[in-house]
Amino acid sequence: MAPPAVEIDTVAMDYVAGTRILHDISLSVEHGERVCLLGPSGSGKTTLLQLVAGFLQPTSGTIRIAGVDQTHVRPNRRNIGVVFQALALFPHMSVAANVEYGLKARRVDKDTRRKMVHEALEMVGLADFASRLPRHLSGGQQQRVAFARAIAFRPEALLLDEPFSSLDTSLRKSIRAELARLQEEVQVPTVLVTHDQQEALSFGHKLAVISHGRLEQFGTPEELYEAPKTRFTAEFLGAANLVPGTVTRTAGDLADIALPGGVATGVTIPETQAPPRAGDPVDILVRPEHLRLAPKGTGTGGCILPGTITRSTYLGESVEAEVRLGETHIVAKLPGTQPAAAGTQVDVILPDRGLRLFPVEAPPMPSTGATASLDAATENGLDSEVGV
C-alpha cells in the first residue's frame, strides 16, 4: 500500500525549552483526503500546520510527505501549497504573476508556465482577471487566487490556515463548498485548520480535534460526533448535554448509571478512559436531537427520567426545549412539534443506544495547587503567543 500523502508521526514541539505546545501528535492524510485540524485558539493546531509547511521545526517526531522524511527540509524545498489566513497575495503582482510565482521558482519553462497558470485560473473561474492586481478583486475572488496560486505548481499537499475567517458567513459557506469541489477535482491531499466546528464537519473527510497541544481524537466526522472518546471532543463538536450520574455496575466496556429519577443501562465507556468503579460520579453524554419527550407517565422505551420544561422555543423545523432534570438543565431538540408551556411535567426518554459516559474531573487537590496554577499560567501564555 502506498504511504500516506502526509504523515505526522509522534510530533512534539517546545515553544521554548520546557514549554511543550504539542504533545506527541500522530495522524496521517491519505491521498485525495481532506483533514480538518479543529480546536480552540491556542490549542496548537496552527503550529501543527506550520510544522507540516516547514515554517517551524518540531522538537521531536517526524513529518513525512508521500513517505519521505521532510522534517528538516526547508519550506521552499518542500512541495506544499499553503493558503494563509490573510491570503498573503503579493500586492505588487498581477493575479497571473501571483499564480505563476511557484512555477517560476521551480524553473518551469515559460510556455508550460503560461499554460499551467491559465489552467489554474480557468479552474477557479478567474481567467479573465489574469492581469488585474489582487486589490482590485473582491474577497471571494482573492480567496480563489490564493487557492489557484497554492495548487498551480501541483503540490503534494495543500494546507489551509483558517482561510475563510475574513469572509462573511454566507460567502464563507459558498466558497467552502467551491473549494471542496475544486479539491475533489485536483485530488490534492488537504489539511484545513479551523476553530469552527460547522466548517470542520462539512469540509473534512476526517477531523483531528486538538486541545492544549494534544490530539483528543482523530476520525471521521460521524465517529467524532457519535462516539467521542473524550469529554472535550463531545463538548467541542456539536451541542452536548452532560447529565450527572453515579456508576452502579460495570460489565466490560458498558456500565449502568443511576441518574436523577432513573437508571440508564448499557452506557458505553470510551476505550481511552480508565474503567470507572461502582459509586464513581460520571457524566452521561446525550445529544439534544437524540432526546425524546412525552407527557408525564406516557413515556415508553429506553431510560425514562421525570423532568420539567423550563423554556421552549419554536425554531421552525424543530422546537428547542430546556428541561430541568434534578439539579441539571438539558436541552432537547424536537422536530415537528409545538412548544410546551414552562412548568409542564414531562417524561424525558433517553435513547437506549449511543449513550456514553465521561468521568467527572476531580477538583484540584490543595497540595498540588501551586502546580495547577503554573499549568494554567503556561496555558494562558500559549493562548496569547502561539494561537491563530
Next chain:
Amino acid sequence: MRLHPVARIALGLPALAALAVLFVAPMVNILLQSLHVNTIAGTSSAWTVHNYSEGISGFYRSSMLRSIWISLVVTLIAILIGFPFAHTYAKAKGPGRFVLTLILFLPLLTTSIVTSYGWLIVLGRSGMVNTALQHIGIISKPINFLYSPLGDIIALEEWILPFAILPITGSLAGISPDIYKAAHSLGSGSIRTFLSMTVPLSRAGIIGGAVAAYALSMSSYTTPRLVSGGAVQVLPIAIYNQFVNVLNLPLGSALSILLLVVVLVPVALLGRRSMLAGRA
C-alpha cells in the same frame, strides 16, 4: 467631526498666513532679486537673466556639479548602508530595538556643528583614524580626509543616514511576514524572495529615503563649511559667500533658485513615482 467648509478653511488660515509671510514672500523676493544685476551704483532696475547664465557656467557650474556628485554618492551610500540597518531594525524587538533606536537617533541629538568638530578630531591628519591606520601599517602617510570631498561625505553620512533609514524601515515593517512565508512555500529561496518581495515592496521607502538624503546633502552648508573648511566649494558655500562676503545679492539669489531647482526636480519626479509605488 464634520466642519462647515468655511470653518475648515478658517482653521487653516493661521498656518497659511505664517507660510505666506515667512516662506512665500522671501522666496518671491529672492526670485525677483535674482533677475537684476549688481552694479557699482547698487542693484540695477533692468530685468535680466545674466545671473543665471553666470550661475550655470564656469566656477559656479563646477560648484553645482560638485554638489551633485557628492550628494549622489551620499545618497547611494545612505541607501546601501541604510537598507541593511533598516532591515534589521524593522525586525528587531525588545532591548535590541531600543539599542538600534539609540544608535539611529544619536547623531541627531547634537547639532551638526558639534558633530562636524568631532569629525575634525577623528579624521584630522593626526586624528584617530590616521594614527590607527599608520600604527597598523596600512598607510605610511596620513590620508587627507579633511578639506576633501571624502571628509564631507563621511560627515554628511553621519547625520543624513537616519533620514534615509526611517522611511525604509517603515515600508519594510509594513510587509506582512506571511508574504515571505507564502514566497517560501511557493518554492522561492532567500535571494529570489529578497529580490521579488523585499525590494519591490519597500520601493516607496527606498525612494523616500533617497530623496531625503539627496535633498539634505545638496542643501547642507554647515558640514562642508566646517569639515572641508570651504576648500571643497559646494553650491551652498558659494551662495553663502555671495550673500555674506561678496554682497552680490542678485547672484546669490540666482544660485539659490538654481539649487532649489536641482533639488526639487528629481525630488518631484521620484516623489511622484514613490507615491505611485505607495499606492501599488
